[in-house]
Each structure stands twice: as C-alpha cells, then as structure tokens.
Amino acid sequence: MNEVLMAGLYVFVLAAFLGYQVISRVPPLLHTPLMSATNAISGISLIGSIVTAGAQYNRVSTILGVIAVTAATINVVGGFILTDRMLRMFKREKGPETK
C-alpha cells in the first residue's frame, strides 16, 4: 500500500506542476472554454462510477453507482459538446457574415 501511495504522490506532484504550466499558458480569450473543458475532463470519475454501478456489490451501491454514472456522463458529454460549440465560434479573421 505504501508503494502505491508513493507512486501516487509522484504522479500527483508531477501532474500538479504540469497542470500549472499548461493552464497558465491558456490565454484569457479561452478561459470559458477552459472551464468547460476541465469540467468535461473531470467527468473521468465516470470510470470509478462504472465499476460501482456494474459490480453488484449490493443494491445501495448499485443505485449510487448508477446515479454517479449519470451525473458523470452528463459532464463528459455535455462538457465536450459545449466546449466544441464554443471553440467553433472563435475566428481570428472576419469570416462571411453568418446571421
């Protein structure tokens, strides 16, 4: 267990540094899409929920799991769709008027 913890800590710290570097390079222009993107990515808790929902440990566990799957999927699907919808709108130069 302690080795798993150590390995996890390394991954955590490196990811934290990396996150800091990567995110601080995102221009203010894209801060709203960034929020919605990280929101979608945080839907990764889906992979924990799926196991909980499918493993049939006991009834309560399954119900909680299904709710969790639903909630996480909303974030993943909704988040990515929305992010893309926003990003599609950003254009450097004037495009043809689309109204």
Place this chain on the structure above:
Amino acid sequence: MNEVLMAGLYVFVLAAFLGYQVISRVPPLLHTPLMSATNAISGISLIGSIVTAGAQYNRVSTILGVIAVTAATINVVGGFILTDRMLRMFKREKGPETK
C-alpha cells in the same frame, strides 16, 4: 514488476511533458547555464553509484562503483559551482565597474 513498470512509465511521461514545458521557457540568455545545470542534475546517477560502491557485492563491482561515484560527483559539484559562477555574472542593469 509490471506495476513498478507502469508507475515508472507514468512518472516518465509526466516528467517528459513537464521538462518540455519548463525548459522551453528558459530564455536563450540562460542556455549555457541551463546546460551546465542539467549536467549537474544528471549527476543524480550518483545515488545509484553510491550503493554500488558501498554494498561490496564483489571487488569489480566496488571498483566500478567508486569510479562511478567519482565521475558523478565531479558533475554534481563542478556543475553546480560553474552554474552559480555563471549566474552570478548576469546583471540586468549596469553595476559598478568590476575590473
């Protein structure tokens, strides 16, 4: 062993990304100190060498270990001293003439 490998791979990939982000922010001004700094840091193989030199597995191993310790220590000590010597020289504004 496979878990150790997996954990190592995560650490490796994250460190590679992080290294890329961090290093590409170093301005050309400091590229020489950067080379000498990474050189010093790569002396971290010292920690492998120390065990080899002190564990007395067999005579050859010890000899190789001692050479390795020496070589790595040269890098660590020499590298850091040199880096600092260089970095001390960089001044933004004109200092008093030191000649």
Place this chain on the structure above:
Amino acid sequence: MSTTTLFIEGTYFAASILFVLGLRGLSRPETARRGMFLAEFGMLLAVIGTLLNRDIISYEWIIVGLLAGSTIGVAMGLWVPMTAMPQRTALSHAFGGLAAALVGVSEFLRHGEHLGTFKVTALGFEVLLGGITFTGSLIAFAKLQELVKGAPIVYRGQNVLNLLLFSSAAVVFVMLVLTPANTWLFYAMCALALLFGVLLVLPIGAADMPVVIALLNSYAGLASAATGFALGNNVLIIAGTLDGGSGFILSILMCKAMNRSITNVLFGAFGSASPASADAGAEGVMREVSVDDVATQLAYARQVVFVPGYGMATAQAQNAVRELASLLESRGVQVKYAIHPVAGRMPGHMNVLLAEANVPYSQLYELEQINPEMPTTDVAVVIGANDVVNPEARDNPKSAIAGMPIIEVDRAKSVIVLKRGRGKGFSGLENPLFFKPVTGLLFGDAKTSLTRLASAVREL
C-alpha cells in the same frame, strides 16, 4: 498481468497523455479544437477500458446510466445559450462533485471498517471535497440563475458558524481515520460537508460566483484525484489534478484582476449593501445624450472602442454590438473591443459572447493592450459595464475596489455609456465616470439602444 489488464492499463495511460495534450491545445485558439478531440478520444478510451473491468458483472445499469447521462448531456450541450454559461458551469460542477462523492460513499459501504488508514483517508477527502462541491455548486447555480437572490446573504456570526462547521468536519475526519470502525463518523462527515457547501456559498455575492465556481472546480478535481488514490488509479489522479490546478489558477487570476484576496472574496460578503461613505464625491449631473447624436459621433469617428460588461450579457446584446460595429467598419471606422478580465460573470465570458456574434478575436484587446490607445480613441462605448470602468479604482485609494486594474475609458476623447438607469455595478459603488463632462449616457436596455443606434447610423 493478463492481456485484458494490460489493455485496460494501456487505455488509462493513453488517456492521461491525451488529456495533457488536450489542455495544451487550449493555449492557442487555432489548436484548441484539435486538442479537445484528443481529450475526447482519451475519455472514450478510458471508458472502453473500464467496461472490460473484471469486477463488472452486469452491464444493464451501466448502460442505463450512460444513456440517461448522454441524453441530458447532449441536451444541455446543444441548447444552453451562451449567456447562461456561468450557471451551466456551476450546475455541472455539482454533478461532478456528486459523482465523486457517491463513488466514495459506495466504496465505503462496501468495505466499511475493513479499510486501511490510507484508503480511509483518501475516501474521506473524496467525500468531503465532493460533498462541498455538490451543494456549494448548487447554491452558486441558484444564485446565478436568480432562483435565490444574488446579493450576499449575511447574518451575524456567519463566519464563526462556518469556521465551527469546518472544524467539526475536520475533527470528525481525523476521528474516522483513527477509528474507521465507527462508520457513523463517515456519514456525519458527509452531512457536515453538504451543509458546509451551502453555508460557504450563501454569503457570497452573485458576481463573485466565478471565483467560487473556479474554486469548486478545483475541489471537484481534487476529489477525483482522491478517488484515484483510493482506487490506485493514475489517470484519475492526473485528470483530477489537472482540473484542480485549472480551477485554482483561474481563481487566482480573477482575484488578481480585482486586486482582492481570496479570503476577501470568500468571507468578505463583498457587494452587500455598504451604501454611502467613500463615494461622497461621486455626485453631479449625468449628461444624457440622444441616439442621433451618438450615431453621428460614431459614424464620423476614426477609432471606436466597445467595452462590454455584464449588462451586454443580460441584454443578450452581442449580435446587436456586432451589427453596429460592421456598419461602422463599412464606413471606414476602426473598431476594437476592450475586454476586462473580470467583465461579466465568468472568466472569458465576453470573449465567448462576442465570438458567438462572429466577432473575430483579432479585434478583442486585453486591458494592457487597449489602455495605451485610449487617448487616441474618439469614442469609447461602454455597454453595460460598470465596475470594470470605474475610475475610482485608480484614483481613490480608499475605494472598496481600489487598485483593481480598469479599462480607462475616461481617457478617451468621448465616452458613451449604455445602461438602463441609475443602477450600480456589482460592487454597489457609485461610478464617478458617469458624472464626468466627457461622458454621455444613453439610457435603455443595451440591445434596444444598440439597434436604434444602428438604424440611426444607417440613415446618416
């Protein structure tokens, strides 16, 4: 390691890399969409990998959840209007927190007292952070959607109560780690976390919600990371940490852009009443101007800078702005947009709205870029912005917003302010800009005013 396990591990590994690449793509608008495709692909891989997990016995409930979630997700993704982005973000953080917390609870249900110290700690963090995120985000959503009143809800002893609540949650957590057999401690902790989430966010004003949302985003991320520690899963740790970092950085950036500390935002009940005192000087006459006057001014200007704020979002005036701008451009006027980092109700809010209205981002200028151009700008048009153009922040060191960088429209040759009436900005402060001789006020809903301006320019 069997082939299946290897495959599963492989998908997680790939997903981790793809998430990092995805976020890296966001560093430039040109690469942003491609980056997101990578992240989506990563997510898909991770889900496929997970579906192969040996522990899964039956798939029906998983499929139910996936289908339900996808349906709602697609609906929300496609139909939420851009102006409702702040609410939407808050709501989905609530979902994120909920999912993390539920996974934690069900893990605890399953293993109960047999968990080791390490796992209990991880699960505890997961549930605590998830719970706070869940209720806190719901309140944030309600405030932004104006289901409850946006102004800070304050009462005596509030901060003390919150502190008490927080400490008891912490104490219960420590006790749980020491004696995991006392399962009731776990549920007590859940309850405290949920309550704390509510009480933490209630006293914060609607316009400060973005900071809160970003912080909750960060908590949600850390909750996922804690799940990762509990399950020994690296992709959860990585994705969670990236989110956590993102939320944290955004909240810091916003605080900097307002020159306020994070404590002030969270516990200062900023924007609550405080009528009077410091803004005694900001009295005088407002000069009202007519649509025709403004239209003439705009049409014959060399450079016009639009400064949008929260009012543009509420009035949904982004298309009207763009139309007026196009008209002016066709007459040879140079048009720019000045975007303050905390204009509106979330970071990048104005950028997204203007992008939606088809404004190219090469015309959007940040604070530092546009301020030097102000003295050579003929007309600065303030569209429903207030605090972000309040010269008090610059001139009056005693002001509540002192030191917040502003867009210095008062340095332009002429300023036109579009607002509905004498309403104040989020800060509740009077804005002396409106009383300056250089400023003319055009009262009315921003969208209506802009449309009228456009017709007037057309007729010139």
Place this chain on the structure above:
Amino acid sequence: MSTTTLFIEGTYFAASILFVLGLRGLSRPETARRGMFLAEFGMLLAVIGTLLNRDIISYEWIIVGLLAGSTIGVAMGLWVPMTAMPQRTALSHAFGGLAAALVGVSEFLRHGEHLGTFKVTALGFEVLLGGITFTGSLIAFAKLQELVKGAPIVYRGQNVLNLLLFSSAAVVFVMLVLTPANTWLFYAMCALALLFGVLLVLPIGAADMPVVIALLNSYAGLASAATGFALGNNVLIIAGTLDGGSGFILSILMCKAMNRSITNVLFGAFGSASPASADAGAEGVMREVSVDDVATQLAYARQVVFVPGYGMATAQAQNAVRELASLLESRGVQVKYAIHPVAGRMPGHMNVLLAEANVPYSQLYELEQINPEMPTTDVAVVIGANDVVNPEARDNPKSAIAGMPIIEVDRAKSVIVLKRGRGKGFSGLENPLFFKPVTGLLFGDAKTSLTRLASAVREL
C-alpha cells in the same frame, strides 16, 4: 515501510520537487540562482538519503569517491575559463555517461542471468546510452579542445558503417533481452556502444558540436532515467527525463536557428571542404579601414550594435568589447549587442561571455528584436562572427546555409568587421558581406583591434 525507508523515500520525493523548481527558476535571470540553490539542496537530500541505504556495508570507498570527485569538481568549477565552457560541458557529459554505464555494468555483473526481461531491458538502455555518451562526449571534447582536428573527418562508406554498427548493437540488445543468460552479449553490446559513440561524432565538424553535445546530454539523461527504471527509483527517472528533455529541446532549437535538420547535422559532415560552387558571386574587393577612421565613426554615432561571434570567444575579447562600449556610452552613444542563437560554440555562449565582462543583459538583444533596428543603426561592429551575419543565407536559396535566420548587419548604415584575415566561418562559405560597399574590414585579432579602437576613441 520502516522509518528509514520512509525517510529515504522522502528525500527522493523532495529532491524530485526541488529539481523541477530549480529548473523552473531558470526561466528568469532574477530567479535563476535561487532555483539552483533549491536544486543543490535537493541533490544533497538525495545523497544523504542514499547514504542511509541498508545495502551499504562499508563507507570508505564511497567517501574516497566523493572526496576525489569533489576535489576535481571544485577545481573544474572554479578554474575553467568561460571561453572553455563548450569543452567543459562535453567532458562532463562524458563523466555522466560513464557513471551511468558503470552502474549498469555492475548491476549486470551482480545479478547476471537472473535478471527479468524488464530489468535487462532497462539495464541495456542504460549501458547503451551511457556508453555512446561516454565516448561520443570524449571525442566532442577532443575536437573542441583541438586535440584532434575540428573539421569533419570523413571517409567513404562512413554512414553505411555507422548504420551497420548501430544495427548490430540493436540486434545484440534484442538477443540479450531474449536470452539474458548469454552474458557475453551484454559485453558485446557495451563494446559496440563505445565504438559507435566514437564513430558517430568523428565525422561532425567542431562548430556543430553544440548540437551533438546537447544530444549526448539528452542521452545521458535518458541513461539515468533507464537506471531509474532498473532500480525502481523515481527521482532518477524524473531527473534523467528532465535532462533528456533539456538536451533534446536545445538541439532542436539550434537546428531551427540554422535551418538545418538534425540528420543533416549528424550525418551531413557539414563544414567539410566544399570549396567553390555556389559562392562564385562573392568576389570583389574588401575595403580595409583604419583604426582611427573606425574610432571616429563610432564616437560620433547615435547607435552602435556589436555583433559578437566565435572569434570574440577565441580572442577572449569580451572585456575589450565592454570597455569600448563603456567609452562610447560615456560619449552618449547608444550601445546594443545583437546575439544570434548559434553564434559561438554553444547555445548562450555569447551571453555568458558578455555577462562575464559585466555587460548588463538588458543590452543584449535577440535576432528578432534587433533586426528591425538595423536600418536606424549607424555602425554595426561584427566581432569575429561570420556565418551568422552571412547575407547569402537570406538572399541565395542555393546556399548551403540558405534559410538560416541571420543578423542583418548589411542593412545598417555602416558595417565594420573585425577579423584576423580572409578566414572563413565554420560553414566554409565565402561571405559576400565582406565585399559590400557598406562594409569596412579591420584586420587583426579581435582583442587587439578593440583595445586599439578604445585608445583611439579616448584620444578623440
């Protein structure tokens, strides 16, 4: 996990963080030194932690190694002149490669055939990369120190031989992984790696050594990372990977700054002979100028730009430049330095030399910053630079250096070139700059010329 192990792990963890912070500090000159202190502290921690390792039975030999290394290290660190930095770097990469390879060899010696596939693979990488780095760096050192001739050493079938050598090393490696019991394969691989290192670097010209050194740096780092995999030690993986990344990025940057591919650098034998052909046009008269003429020009200029190159390093002229610059500044002349990314013999070479001579770095300008200023520069003084100011790169798409970005001194109002004679730059190309009417040549060793210029200016 015992307390000792925990402590050891803790030092490694802390060291990893400190290394990252240390390198991050290098992103600004103001934070660079502090960053390095952090890295040094991290190294110290890691060493202390390692000394507590249970496997260590006797400390005497460790202490011998540490003392010997420290003595040599201190000596090298304190007394290597800045102009010898390229050689020094090459030499210490040799040490780094050696250390990694030796650890690998002794691990193999110890466990021999009992190693699992994974460990053999890791050790194999370690020894291969370490071996190549060792001999390759030694050759690089020898070339830069001019112990062997700097020009590319070429012979027929060279690339084929190298390819063969490389493939056999790879084949032996694969065989070893498949049948670790055949220990002779391991030693064969070592021998091949050592040989390959020599033959890889021999055909590369001295001025291309920086790219090679950076690549070898990268290999040395990866060798450490492989050690980390073999020993299951994360700090080795992290530190090694950071180094590997650094070397890789630097070599890419250099190649970009020369508009050459990495393959061309490694296998193109660039700078070997190639007399004639494309540079037919570069004939004409060189206009020689006198010290007094130049001194007058400089003294009465509004802006002077110094463009240092490899010649400044060999002549050790950095202090002389600075002195002349100070004189000019005291007369009100605006002095700037233009630094090409591959001027000299290592990245950042010129910056360090000028910093040594006490030039503030606010006066150092990069290519993109200074080129737009060239037309308003009165005198550009080229101090022992050649290729980096060769207009052929810009004007002649057939030139061997076509497309390499240059410092466009030929756009200045007047150009003075300080060089010893009609020597060519590293590329071996003729430089038409020297024949342009705008250019005057001041022959002689750079240091002498600069000192004479300074006295002449003083006497004005």
